[in-house]
Amino acid sequence: MELYLWDFPYQNQIFRDSTPSFDISINEGNLVEIWYTLDNGLVNITCGTSGQILQDYWNALRPGDYIFKIYANDTLGHLGFSEVNIQKKESVISVYNSAIISLITIIGIGVFAYKIKKKLK
Numbered sequence: 001m002e003l004y005l006w007d008f009p010y011q012n013q014i015f016r017d018s019t020p021s022f023d024i025s026i027n028e029g030n031l032v033e034i035w036y037t038l039d040n041g042l043v044n045i046t047c048g049t050s051g052q053i054l055q056d057y058w059n060a061l062r063p064g065d066y067i068f069k070i071y072a073n074d075t076l077g078h079l080g081f082s083e084v085n086i087q088k089k090e091s092v093i094s095v096y097n098s099a100i101i102s103l104i105t106i107i108g109i110g111v112f113a114y115k116i117k118k119k120l121k
Helices: 055-060 092-120
Strands: 002-005 013-015 021-027 031-037 050-052 064-074 079-088
Touching: 021 031, 021 064
Parallel strands: 013 079
Antiparallel strands: 002 021, 021 050, 031 064, 064 079
16 A cells, blocks of 8 residues: 655644644555544544644644654555654744733833832832
8 A cells, every 4th residue: 555645744844823734645446544643643533635633633732843644544454654744833922922921020020029119218
């Protein structure tokens, strides 16, 4: 059985909030099932030859490097797979929000410290 990731995703592609799309090509006349995993088989998601990684599954993953591995089997039990490394990065909005929260906290502490210092005089 020949199974190829066809077009998406490509090696070391970076994704943020949007789930990766995939498109595969399988040379097999007696196909039974297709599935993918990003966690070495702890969670396996049944799929077709094209689509997107489930958003809930993607959201549950921490930022980091993952191996997107897609499998297929046939009626004789032959197993084929293809894999590609992808990266999940923290969303730009999350980084931006963290910076704003930090800045507001620092300003708030500064204002609070100034008021306490003023009352002590």
